[in-house]
Amino acid sequence: MFDRFLRERETLITEYRLTEEEQRALLETDFRSLYEMGVHSLLLGPLAATLGVSFPDYLAILRGNQT
């Protein structure tokens, strides 16, 4: 599922019962919103690393103080 998320997230998100806001957060990989919606941090952290977001930047996003 992780591979599919990386390759074709537009299709993947339509296969689950998600709100518009949840779909948006997934499409944009809005880490802060996803975290606040309850997505597990050990899914978000590795996803950020895979997408090339540095760990300090990822934490800054979660804490809402990214520049």
Added chain:
Amino acid sequence: MSLVGAFAASHAPGITGRPNLPPVSESEPIFRAYEDLRIQLEAARPDVLVVVSPEHWANFFLDNMPSFCIGIADEFLGPTDEKFVNIPRRRIRGHARLARVLAEGITEEVDLSTSLEMAFDHGVMLPLHLLRTELPVIPIIVNCLAGMPAPLHRCYALGVALRRTVDRWPERVALLGTGGLSHWPAMPESGQIGIDFDRRFLDAFVNGRIESFLRYPKEKLEAEAGPGGHEIRTWITIAAAANGASGFLLAYQPVPAWSTGCAVAVLEIKHR
């Protein structure tokens, strides 16, 4: 006589992934302790290493999350897609015959699932890498993560059943629990460390008093040691298998840059 060693160590991905991020005064005790642990492991002359490690979404998901799962294959691959851990991917020898024996013995007392296709994440790979061991590995994965993790006292029961089974066989078996101690992994609180909790837990661990933690309330554990504190389950399983043995700490070091209270410890197995 067949349990020859009982060890536990933290597996914070930063140890190998970001080795130079913390001050040397914080990182060095952990690298040195892993080196001491390597010497302890070699001195025990095991035939096989049972690694009790937490699940981190490497093998299971919310559709099916077993409390305990033992890998009964002759070969494993690791690490998973975790570039941040900075460990080369390789094949690791398993020990299917003994793993099946362990599974059969343990299920007499504690339900556990079995897997023929298990991937190793940093929970297994990081200790194997630092210990530079080529021993065959039998993994036991413990849900410390999501869904309905087994209560702490059930992780103790797993250790008791593991010991009873190991003792029936002639192979020399060493046990390594990995994970913890306190951490708030990849969360806004990341870097916070529950030093007081860690010290109290380690004191119980190395003095054969782990029973005092078996009814620790979930909310208290999470407040004092973070969600990552649930990984004390693997340490509890090791302590249970050591059957009240005391031991010693090779290191305890809070390392905020690795987001973890890092510890490495040895329990001294006594044989009658």
